[in-house]
Amino acid sequence: MIQDPFFYLVAIPAVLIVGISKGGLGGGLGLIAVPLLALAVPPTTAAAIMLPILCLMDLVGLWKFRGKGDARCLKTLLPAALVGIVLGALSFRYLTDDHIRLIVGTIAISFTLNYYLRKSSQQPRQQNLARGSFWGALSGFTSFSVHAGGAPLNIYLLPLRLEKQAYIGTTIVFFAAVNYIKLIPYGMLGQFNTDLLTTSAVLAVLAPVGVLTGAWLQHRINEGVFYHLCYGFLMLAGIKLFYDVFSH
Template sequence: MITDPLFYAAAIPAILIVGISKGGFGGGLGMLAVPLMSLVISPAQAAAIMLPILCLMDLVGLWSFRGKGFSPLLKTLIPAALIGIIIGALTFRYLSDQHLKFIVGAIAVLFTLNYWLRPGSKEPKQPSIPRGGFWGLITGFTSFSVHAGGPPLNIYLLPLRLEKGLYIGTTIIMFAAINYMKLIPYSMLGQFDTANLSTSAVLALLAPVGVRLGYWMHHRISEAWFYRICFVLLFATGSKLLFDAFTG
């Protein structure tokens, strides 16, 4: 098991923030954990440690938002995500730590800039099978590599202007399906060694706490302020990873 205090200084707040985001704010910051943990360990190891924890969070989230989710969207997104996962598994061995740091950092920075700079509200778009299939595939690939499927999924979902509860329920079901599908290739690639699984087991104690706290905050805390703070942190960690990728 990892014993470095610096790792837990990064991992504990990351898991709580991800749990809160999944439990009450649509899970858009699920990608925050790997960038934070990658400041101390390799992105590949961070992703392996996070996957069992994400699966546990998904179970709590599915229970909290049971009965919600837009099935016509999911019928397009989930099969496309499976193709993306397969592509991610086949290309995993060709990506070094520097490649992964660049991918994680670029997604974090670009997603944050899009959040800050995107134009105001527009008319809702209608669901599209071609667009849903494309962004579902990208979601599966980026989710497999570094659990960063939130940005591409939001690029497709946010313009649809779904009702808040329906949007959160759809994202929870989507990522629950993706995360449980990822368990098989992660196992085949040897990602679940004793050190990673034992570290996951310790950190997993925080998973239901974070998700239930997010569910409680869903109706009590300003979503705007939560995201303002977290996106500043996400931009900072993404920038640091990009710096490491280019100077390593």
């Protein structure tokens, strides 16, 4: 099991924030986990530690928001995500830790900028097979590599302006399917070992706490304040990852 105190200093808030996000408060902030953990361990290690925790969170989320997903969206997104996962698995051996840091850092910064710069007055878009397939595949690819599929998924979903519960339910079903599929190639690629799985198990006690807290807080906290804090934290993590790449 990982013993470094700094690792747990970043891992505990990361897991709680991701859980709260999966509980419906915080949109696609699941991508905050790997950037934060990558401040203490290599990105590939961070991704392997988080996957079992994400799978546990997905079970809690599926129970809490059962029957809420948009079936039409999922029929477009999930087959494309499977293609993205396969591409991610095939390219895994060719990506160094610095490549992954750049991918995660870019997604973290661009997703943060998109949050602050996008216009809220746009009219809802219609669902589209080509757009949904592209962003679904990209979500599957980035989710496989660094659990950062929320950014491309939200680029497609947010403009649709789904009803809140439908949006939350759709993201939960999508990532539950994606995360459980990812267990197969992660295992085949040798991403799991006893130390990492033990660390995951220790942190996993926070998973249901985070998800249920997020569901409870949906109507009891100023969502804007939570967004601003988490996206600001995410921006700093993205900048730090870029610094790590170019400082050596």
